[in-house]
Amino acid sequence: MIRGFFRLVGLLLLTGGFIFLVYDGARSVADDSLRFTRLGEFWNDIHQSSQQAFHTMVETAAPWLWNGVVKLLLNQPTFAVLGVLGLLLMLLFRPRKPLIGYARD
Numbered sequence: 258m259i260r261g262f263f264r265l266v267g268l269l270l271l272t273g274g275f276i277f278l279v280y281d282g283a284r285s286v287a288d289d290s291l292r293f294t295r296l297g298e299f300w301n302d303i304h305q306s307s308q309q310a311f312h313t314m315v316e317t318a319a320p321w322l323w324n325g326v327v328k329l330l331l332n333q334p335t336f337a338v339l340g341v342l343g344l345l346l347m348l349l350f351r352p353r354k355p356l357i358g359y360a361r362d
Contacts, residue, residue: 266346267344268343271344274337274339274340277357293335295333295334296331296332297332304354
């Protein structure tokens with residue numbers, strides 16, 4: 258049950274990544290230059306106060322984590338982050354291979 262839920266979330270993240278890939282591609286063609294939507298910009302457009310609250314929470318807990326990991330992640334293209342997270346969830350929670358010659362009870 259929980260495996261199916263995480264596979265569904267992974268599939269939705271992959272779908273979101275594909276949507277952002279198409280969106281960025283269309284915007285790049287229209288602007289005649291390569292443009293990507295960064296994850297930080299997207300999160301800021303969706304809910305700015307939650308991003309600021311997350312920033313203060315991470316800064317108080319571990320300042321090195323904000324500068325080293327989170328800031329780097331927020332500067333990546335949205336389609337890449339969503340796609341990688343979706344693939345990771347799909348691979349981690351894939352169905353088990355059947356055992357050949359054994360009955361599973």
